[in-house]
Amino acid sequence: MTGALLLVMMIAPAASALGCFLLRARGAAEKLNLAASIMVFVTAIPLTIMSARGPYHYWADYIVLDMPGAWVTLCTAIVYLLASIYAVGYMRLLPEEEEKLWSFYALFSGFALTVLFSTVMNNAGLYWIAIELTTLVSTFLVGFERAAESIEAAWKYIIIVSAGISLALLGTVLFYWSGSFVLGPVYDMTWGALQQAGSKMNPTLVTLAYLLVLVGYGTKVGLAPMHSWLSDAHSESPAPVSAMLSGALLNGAMLGIVRYLAICDAAGVGSFARTVLVALGVLSLLIGALFIVRQDGIKRLMAYSSVEHMGVVALGFGFGGLFGVAGALYHMLNHSLNKSLMFFGAGNVMRSFGTKDIRDIRGVWTRFPVQGSLWLAGAAAITGAPPFGLFLSELVILRAGLERGYDWAVYTMIVLLIVIFVGFLNHFREMYFDREPEAIVELLPLSRWCVAPMWFALAPLLLFGVWWPPAMWEHFTAIGRVLKIGLP
Amino acid sequence: MLVAHLDPLAASIFSLMAIASLLLAFVMLGSRWLNNYLYAFAAESWVIAALSAAVGFYGGYPELYLIALLTALFRGLFLPYLVWRIIRRLSVAREIHEILQPSSALVVGALSVVFSLAVSYRVGQSLDLAGTVAVLALTVMLSMKLIGFLMLAVRHEALSHILGLLVLENGIFLGAQILVPGMPVLIEIVILFDLLIVVACFGVLVQYLVAHVGSTSSLELKRLVG
DSSP states (O other): OHHHHHHHHHHHHHHHHHHHHHHOOHHHHHHHHHHHHHHHHHHHHHHHHHGGGOOEEETTTTEEEOHHHHHHHHHHHHHHHHHHHHHHHHHTTOGGGGGGHHHHHHHHHHHHHHHHHHHHBOBHHHHHHHHHHHHHHHHHHHTTTOOHHHHHHHHHHHHHHHHHHHHHHHHHHHHHHHHHHHHOSSOOOBHHHHHHHGGGSOHHHHHHHHHHHHHHHHHHHTOTTSOHHHHHHHHHSOHHHHHHIIIIIHHHHHHHHHHHHHHHHHTTOHHHHHHHHHHHHHHHHHHHHHHHHTOOBHHHHHHHHHHHHHHHHHHHHHHOHHHHHHHHHHHHHHHHHHHHHHHHHHHHHHHHHTOOBGGGOOOHHHHOHHHHHHHHHHHHHHTTOTTSHHHHHHHHHHHHHHHTTOHHHHHHHHHHHHHHHHHHHHHHHHHHHSOOOSSOOOOOOOOHHHHHHHHHHHHHHHHHHHOOOHHHHHHHHHHHHHHTTTOO | OTGGGOOHHHHHHHHHHHHHHHHHHHHHHHOOBHHHHHHHHHHHHHHHHHHHHHHHHHHTOTHHHHHHHHHIIIIIIIHHHHHHHHHHHHTOOBOOSOSSOHHHHHHHHHHHHHHHHHHHHHHHHHTTOTTSHHHHHHHHHHHHHHHHHHHHHHOOBHHHHHHHHHHHHHHHHHHHHHHOTTSOHHHHHHHHHHHHHHHHHHHHHHHHIIIIISOOBGGGOOSOOO
16 A cells, blocks of 8 residues: 555655656646646645655665655655746746746756655765755756856756765775674665664774764755755745755755664664754854854745744754654754745746845835735744744754753854844845835736745644644554664 | 675775775865866766676676676766867866865865765674775765765865766766675666756756856855845
């Protein structure tokens, strides 16, 4: 049953990518991609629930459906669905791209496929390849609009990320080496095998390998100081792609760090490994805060907010324990929903005002009462204000930090979150309440496709803010017990 | 563990090849002509292919002959050909603006080798492998990594960046042959194919750079800041 569902989930986007490529028609490509995203979403929910009874292994143990992986799969599926709905409306606003829109949808499905792939890879080497493939496919999505800026962003993205994850490959090789002292020269490098062999591995070698892997996949996650590609790529790609990059891809790479963290904990160097992750998390928050306060680009603002939130997720896993892991996983879901909403709103505003510059966007509320309200609610949510999901997840992460004795990180995090709250909402105050310039700009009308996904993202965000489903909490604690991060 | 009890002849051959490829990395670092980079890279790939075969012979891993063949074919012939095609289309023959003179880059490169040796020595000691070829392999692996990053940092041409990334990969591949010859063949083959796709993607992107930005120098890529 799970095997069949998993197969459907992988085949749907693959078929969509192939179909778009063969048919080369805009209308068909739109529908194919949308259908694939619905299929992925529909299969991801039962798979996440079933994963609790797993893990399930397939294809000579190369593929695994386990709880942490399934959770990231679910986050990816949600963002893929929302972004596919949004893409229908948004991409129609780009008449100049009409001719090659099929290639956009082919790449978009392919991108979703590679991210989904990375979540179920059971072999550390194959996981690396899946992450590398996500880069290659998404590079062309980032540069899709072919403006000088987007090509520049795509080039920086591929160079920085390729250089970064080559470090992760080196770390992977060193992990294989350290495992070979325990498991013999030839073995299958599955996450489970490494975690089991962990207690007998050499701590020095594991530490070196972990640091390389952390910097490598950390580049892909966008942890500071390896975040420099992120703001360019997120701001220059079409809005649905920005949402996928931020809500799906970053989580997919974070999953790798978490799996290696679990191995480090088994090898007895967990407390050092977690402290390094906490330090990177705090630095990401700091960089995010500094760049959010002084920011002119509307999508760059969202990009730095992603750096900040990946920092928060890193802090959650870094603090460890059941609370830390649960908070981080909850934060992943909430951030995926919220950041999609924010990028959709930013894309709409950017298209209708015809500019990316916050200083030229004025009077959003008077012009778009409904859509503007949704976006403003999203802005309040992303800064961690109640009653939205991110408030709860950040609170749990803070509590985990205090419980585990990372007081310095907790207090720094609180200060930085307040700075971000003020800085981020100040930009929204300008866009919503500042006096409009004399010259009225003609605004491009927006279709329902552009606003509907914002509703779909905000509703669960509000729900998760007032009610943390007990079943979800149990699911998270079960994941915490599987990963054993920071547990005795 | 292969490296722990290796006969002296095999150990010397491995060491010789590892050092030869490190030297070729220095050739790349010290030259400013793009064609020279490319020849050095191709030569380095051939040395690594020979190393794979040698490890396969002395360590009793027959599947490494296949890897050696594929390495020679892909890394030694096909990749340099792809890069050569890009060079020909670009009409850029050398680095024009250098942050660091090749001579200074060599000195920094040498320092990075010393650093790598210090790290590897420490790791080797903790594994009771001090004085074996493992320490040398780890040193070469880490220093080729650092040299690759140095090339990425001090060069501006898009092509130098591609070659810098390929040096990073070569370093890992070389170290992996000596340290973990038992690594599953499937993974190695997939990584080789992956590299081809990477370079193909770079080729397409370089074309876009020329067409839409008008330059392949990273000095011109400064529209996006802050």
